[in-house]
Amino acid sequence: MEITVIGHWGGYPKAGEASSGYLLTHNGFKLLIDCGSAVLSQLQMYIKPEELDAVIISHYHADHIADIGVLHHALLISKYVSGYNRNLPIYGHSNDQESFTALTYKDITSGIAYNKDVDLHIGPFQIEFLQTKHPVACFAMRITCEGKTLVYTADTSYFEELVEFSKNADVLLAESNFYKGMDGASAGHMTSEEAGKLAHKANVEKLVLTHLPHFGELNQLTEEAAENFKGKIVLASKGLNMSL
Numbered sequence: 273m274e275i276t277v278i279g280h281w282g283g284y285p286k287a288g289e290a291s292s293g294y295l296l297t298h299n300g301f302k303l304l305i306d307c308g309s310a311v312l313s314q315l316q317m318y319i320k321p322e323e324l325d326a327v328i329i330s331h332y333h334a335d336h337i338a339d340i341g342v343l344h345h346a347l348l349i350s351k352y353v354s355g356y357n358r359n360l361p362i363y364g365h366s367n368d369q370e371s372f373t374a375l376t377y378k379d380i381t382s383g384i385a386y387n388k389d390v391d392l393h394i395g396p397f398q399i400e401f402l403q404t405k406h407p408v409a410c411f412a413m414r415i416t417c418e419g420k421t422l423v424y425t426a427d428t429s430y431f432e433e434l435v436e437f438s439k440n441a442d443v444l445l446a447e448s449n450f451y452k453g454m455d456g457a458s459a460g461h462m463t464s465e466e467a468g469k470l471a472h473k474a475n476v477e478k479l480v481l482t483h484l485p486h487f488g489e490l491n492q493l494t495e496e497a498a499e500n501f502k503g504k505i506v507l508a509s510k511g512l513n514m515s516l
């Protein structure tokens with residue numbers, strides 16, 4: 273499978289970039305993971321919105337779902353302009369009924385509830401879930417495809433179950449919204465130090481730091497994570513593309 277970083281900022285997008293959004297593809301199947309602010313704009317650097325086969329949402333904070341409404345509009349306009357005739361599945365949890373219901377739009381998209389206790393199959397991807405530690409219900413995803421594994425922590429503070437969940441992943445896409453020594457936990461986020469600790473304990477192949485803060489020197493995040501993890505560490509950036 274191949275992953276392209278569409279957006280990687282925590283909270284809101286930096287000018288000309290986007291908050292959380294990742295495009296996962298395999299054999300032509302296109303899955304968008306999270307659809308935050310400015311994701312629809314950045315996504316069009318790579319594909320047309322109507323080429324998406326499915327969308328999956330980790331949780332209903334604005335920096336992960338802000339562009340769902342404009343995705344609806346893009347597909348509706350495409351229906352009238354170029355005959356788009358699909359119904360795009362948007363997977364989300366239904367712990368928050370109002371937000372879940374808003375995923376469905378006319379005959380254009382359908383919200384589909386996932387169950388954290390049941391593996392989900394979307395196209396070529398098998399997805400397991402783990403509820404994270406965050407102010408609202410949020411789910412990390414362990415995505416397997418042809419023997420390769422991507423783990424996306426979504427938004428979370430550090431907790432020990434993440435280690436087993438991330439075990440031996442080829443790529444760990446871990447949020448690092450704070451620097452070493454800061455209190456990430458009270459906001460429901462991890463520090464660079466914790467992301468490195470998680471990568472080390474889970475014995476992953478590569479650590480990608482994402483959901484980045486809008487302050488400080490970002491390269492410091494990599495250095496701090498490297499104090500705990502001796503494998504490859506990459507800072508997420510717009511358009512970063514990885515095959516696994």
Ligand SMILES: [Zn+2]
Nearest residue numbers: 283333335427
């Ligand atoms: Zn977030």
Ligand SMILES: [Zn+2]
Nearest residue numbers: 331333406427
């Ligand atoms: Zn959040």
